[in-house]
Amino acid sequence: MQYDSPHSYSRFSKIIHWLSALVILTLFGAGLWMVELSYYDAGYQLIPHYHKSVGIMLAGLIIIRVAWRIRNTKPLALTSHSTLEKTLSGIAQILLYFLIFSVVIAGYLISTEDGRGIDVFNWFTIPSLGKLFNNQADIAGNLHRWLAYTLIALASLHGIAALKHHFYDKDETLKRML
Amino acid sequence: MKPSTMKPTTMRPTIMKRTIQQLLMATALTAAAVFPVSAADYIIDTKGAHASINFKIQHLGYSWLTGRFNDFSGTFNYDKDNVAASKINVTIDTSSIDSNHAERDKHLRSDDFLDTSTFGSATFVSTQVVDKGNGQLTITGDLTLHGVTSAISIDAEKIGEGKDPWGGYRVGFAGTTSIGLKDFGIPERLGPASTEVLLELHVEGIRQ
Numbered sequence: 497m498q499y500d501s502p503h504s505y506s507r508f509s510k511i512i513h514w515l516s517a518l519v520i521l522t523l524f525g526a527g528l529w530m531v532e533l534s535y536y537d538a539g540y541q542l543i544p545h546y547h548k549s550v551g552i553m554l555a556g557l558i559i560i561r562v563a564w565r566i567r568n569t570k571p572l573a574l575t576s577h578s579t580l581e582k583t584l585s586g587i588a589q590i591l592l593y594f595l596i597f598s599v600v601i602a603g604y605l606i607s608t609e610d611g612r613g614i615d616v617f618n619w620f621t622i623p624s625l626g627k628l629f630n631n632q633a634d635i636a637g638n639l640h641r642w643l644a645y646t647l648i649a650l651a652s653l654h655g656i657a658a659l660k661h662h663f664y665d666k667d668e669t670l671k672r673m674l
Numbered sequence: 675m676k677p678s679t680m681k682p683t684t685m686r687p688t689i690m691k692r693t694i695q696q697l698l699m700a701t702a703l704t705a706a707a708v709f710p711v712s713a714a715d716y717i718i719d720t721k722g723a724h725a726s727i728n729f730k731i732q733h734l735g736y737s738w739l740t741g742r743f744n745d746f747s748g749t750f751n752y753d754k755d756n757v758a759a760s761k762i763n764v765t766i767d768t769s770s771i772d773s774n775h776a777e778r779d780k781h782l783r784s785d786d787f788l789d790t791s792t793f794g795s796a797t798f799v800s801t802q803v804v805d806k807g808n809g810q811l812t813i814t815g816d817l818t819l820h821g822v823t824s825a826i827s828i829d830a831e832k833i834g835e836g837k838d839p840w841g842g843y844r845v846g847f848a849g850t851t852s853i854g855l856k857d858f859g860i861p862e863r864l865g866p867a868s869t870e871v872l873l874e875l876h877v878e879g880i881r882q
Contacts, residue, residue: 535863
């Protein structure tokens with residue numbers, strides 16, 4: 497198996513990175529779409545079911561990603577990057593992990609207030625922890641939404657920064673992840 | 675002594691006595707009509723949860739979905755000998771809607787339905803109570819829900835009244851009514867079979 501090295505990302509890291517990006521954007525789109533569906537829409541029950549199932553799987557994927565990152569050498573920033581760039585990109589990456597977990601946890605808290613678990617693809621059920629605080633579903637719902645907006649905003653900045661390195665600075669930053 | 679002057683003086687107290695008696699009687703009767711002796715104020719026993727506001731609405735036309743409002747308070751005035759003079763006032767915390775499903779309740783609280791962040795309370799104030807005899811009554815009043823006030827009519831029945839075992843006095847009623855979502859500006863999102871909500875009301879009052 498290929499591991500991360502100081503100068504390159506392993507194929508495993510790249511797959512997880514792009515898969516996460518795809519899944520997060522899809523979940524965001526599905527989330528915005530499903531709350532607008534009418535009661536008689538065929539997807540009224542199905543889309544939320546997939547949204548939750550995929551969201552739980554995403555949390556698993558990110559846990560593997562973080563474990564992988566801790567066990568591996570993290571590729572060093574390019575020497576051409578300024579200190580400011582290094583600091584900001586470092587903070588952004590940690591925040592991205594934090595936001596992904598927060599969004600998933602908030603989503604979990606919406607659906608589990610009444611003791612119901614979350615069925616993941618009718619394959620297994622994540623059990624409920626019950627009602628942890630008052631107005632749980634409403635508060636968690638608002639958090640889920642605003643954390644998701646923040647996550648997408650930050651991920652967009654992360655993407656724009658990568659494009660800036662690729663097209664403006666013409667460095668290796670984006671290519672290393674491809 | 676002059677009998678002629680004596681007579682009126684002996685007569686006068688009798689007439690006065692009679693007049694006073696009549697006056698007292700009239701006053702008592704009027705008082706009884708206006709302030710019935712046994713009329714009393716009651717507080718709805720929400721503290722002990724001997725009252726509930728339940729609702730049901732059709733699901734797709736195939737079954738009933740039931741739920742309730744957990745938080746409400748109210749008072750009423752009732753006299754079994756003058757039922758028509760009764761009055762009732764109830765305030766409901768709309769965000770306490772409970773259909774035994776957290777996700778659905780969250781949706782019901784949203785602006786798709788009750789919009790409880792804007793319209794946090796619903797009120798019912800009776801305007802007329804009709805005694806239909808045999809413990810049956812019709813309570814008409816103004817229900818304010820979702821920011822809209824509309825008259826509704828509740829078919830009610832007195833279940834019973836009397837002393838409780840702890841030194842108090844209670845009277846209880848059950849009632850039903852149905853309200854149209856449209857009448858209160860609540861969007862009809864649940865299909866053609868689900869435009870009306872049936873309310874089942876159970877109220878026990880403790881006399882103050």
